[in-house]
Amino acid sequence: MIYGAIEAGGTKFVCAVSDEKFDIKERVSIPTTTPQETLEQVFDFFDQYDLSAIGIGSFGPIDVNTDSSTYGYVTTTPKTAWKNYDFLGAIKERYAIPVGWTTDVNAAALGELRKGAALGLSSCVYLTVGTGIGGGAVVNGELLTGYGHPEMGHMMVRLHPDETFAGFCPYHGNCLEGIAAGPAIEKRYGKKGHELADEQHVWEMEAYYLAQALMNYTLVLSPERIVLGGGVMKQKQLFSLVRQEFEKLMAGYIELPPLEEYIAGPALGDNAGITGSLLLAAEQVK
Structure with a gap:
């Protein structure tokens, strides 16, 4: 299996792919501009791989309530271009695979718990x-x-x-x-x-x-x-x-x-978020 991960920050997106042991095979850093510009580069990266699942840890606030009509959206962010944007929907429209969705800091917490300081x-x-x-x-x-x-x-x-x-x-x-x-x-x-x-x-x-x-x-x-x-x-x-x-x-x-x-x-330094996002991708397959 190949897992994809997106650590979506207000300044940059870090995208990575790993194997089942979470060894990162490739990663890129993409400036966070508009959704269209940023995701175009995200798709260019992931389109090279036959992914089993993707995990996303996103800047927010985001909607994580699965019963909400705006589940998967970035909501009241000060980044105007991303305000009320269906981020998760855009990823799912491109890739017909399971996608995990949480905040960037929740992803970092998961990374540190499973692979780091906790x-x-x-x-x-x-x-x-x-x-x-x-x-x-x-x-x-x-x-x-x-x-x-x-x-x-x-x-x-x-x-x-x-x-x-x-x-x-x-x-x-x-x-x-x-x-x-x-x-x-x-x-x-x-x-x-x-x-x-x-x-x-x-x-x-x-x-x-x-x-x-x-x-x-x-x-x-x-x-x-x-x-x-x-x-x-x-x-x-x-x-x-x-x-x-x-x-x-x-x-x-x-x-x-x-x-x-x-x-x-x-313990993971600046890799806590991307590691957690890979773990989140693996959870979607399970």
């Missing part, structure tokens, strides 16, 4: 902290969805006592994404995160917000591991600060694994 466990949360903040979860071995999918980046957080930035989220202002994603750091300090690597107070404030989110994910979902990825988390000093703040907030209320294990970086 290997051997039955549940995990994956949070990406970068241009935006998004989270996915696997609970009891199954991707977490309901009426919709998790939007973990838009929870409200308590503002830091020294906070002066109003937040940049167009929907919620100073939600977690609005106050702690990469653009928030840049707008608050006038520099990109990598230019502030030695500024301890920057990362202490960032940890203050991320730890609140992790506390809430822990109390609601009780995952066996939380994996933190994305561009902002490439500041490795942030992990210890998040763990310290998290421990302070939890105040010993519940028993947890050692925090060095519980709050981890992605």
Whole structure:
């Protein structure tokens, strides 16, 4: 069997094909422009292969409710050309094979659970902290969805006592994404995160917000591991600060694994999403 995978991001699409052992045979990166331009290149890539199934992990918000008339659509995205676009339908129209459909962060969570930092466990949360903040979860071995999918980046957080930035989220202002994603750091300090690597107070404030989110994910979902990825988390000093703040907030209320294990970086690096999408393709065949 040959599996296809699409990790559909707001900036680029990564497409890959693998064998049944998930060894990637070929992959390409395609700029995310309009649906017509982007998918034309996606089709050119996949048309070379006799695929058994495709797994898609897409930027969102997307409709994952199979009872909905817009199931498979990208919905209220700020990327105007993709707003209310039937992404899944376009793929199915081209390829008469099973297609799995979830968010990019849910796909990354699946990848890290089956092949990465949460290997051997039955549940995990994956949070990406970068241009935006998004989270996915696997609970009891199954991707977490309901009426919709998790939007973990838009929870409200308590503002830091020294906070002066109003937040940049167009929907919620100073939600977690609005106050702690990469653009928030840049707008608050006038520099990109990598230019502030030695500024301890920057990362202490960032940890203050991320730890609140992790506390809430822990109390609601009780995952066996939380994996933190994305561009902002490439500041490795942030992990210890998040763990310290998290421990302070939890105040010993519940028993947890050692925090060095519980709050981890992605073992798959930037390949978590594409790996999860390949796994999702395989699940469709089963």
